[in-house]
Amino acid sequence: MPAPLPHEYLPPVPELTVESDDIQHGQTLADLHVFNDWGMTGQNQSPGLRWSGAPEGTRGYAVTCYDPDAPTGSGFWHWVLFDLPASVTELPTGAGTAPDFKGLPDGAVHARNDYGSKAYGGAAPPPGDPHRYVFTVHALGVDKLGIDSDVSPAVAGFNITANTLARGHIVAQFGI
Numbered sequence: 001m002p003a004p005l006p007h008e009y010l011p012p013v014p015e016l017t018v019e020s021d022d023i024q025h026g027q028t029l030a031d032l033h034v035f036n037d038w039g040m041t042g043q044n045q046s047p048g049l050r051w052s053g054a055p056e057g058t059r060g061y062a063v064t065c066y067d068p069d070a071p072t073g074s075g076f077w078h079w080v081l082f083d084l085p086a087s088v089t090e091l092p093t094g095a096g097t098a099p100d101f102k103g104l105p106d107g108a109v110h111a112r113n114d115y116g117s118k119a120y121g122g123a124a125p126p127p128g129d130p131h132r133y134v135f136t137v138h139a140l141g142v143d144k145l146g147i148d149s150d151v152s153p154a155v156a157g158f159n160i161t162a163n164t165l166a167r168g169h170i171v172a173q174f175g176i
Helices: 153-162
Strands: 017-019 049-052 060-067 076-085 131-140 164-174
Touching: 017 131, 017 164, 049 131, 060 153, 076 131, 076 153, 153 164
Parallel strands: none
Antiparallel strands: 017 049, 060 076, 060 131, 131 164
């Protein structure tokens, strides 16, 4: 039985529409979004995302990518980005990719992912069944979460969830 998706046990909220020209719901991630270490030869570029349908009162956004199928007992956080301004409704391909962060708006903050870097980290599952990668956009009722980039993904997730007004996601997959 597959692991639950990260939002199945969170308080229900309205749904955002999340779209991408790079990734499609239920489809396989391209090498562009696969890690480039740990035996992987991808390009480690964050996918472009755009969203709409935020409720009144939205003051900011967060974007996360989580693998619930990682054999860790706690999943694996690939991307934790927050403090995006409410005026931003799109991130270009590579916005979360170090060291350039092309197109990332001023003031946006990366918490460290489970690779230990403050950036997007692409798919790198062990051999076996494909893993799911849940790319989520969270509409927040605050413009700043009041945390810094040194927090763990769990602490960032707690603060994101506590301030979420709406969320939407795309679930892609990758396996070797």
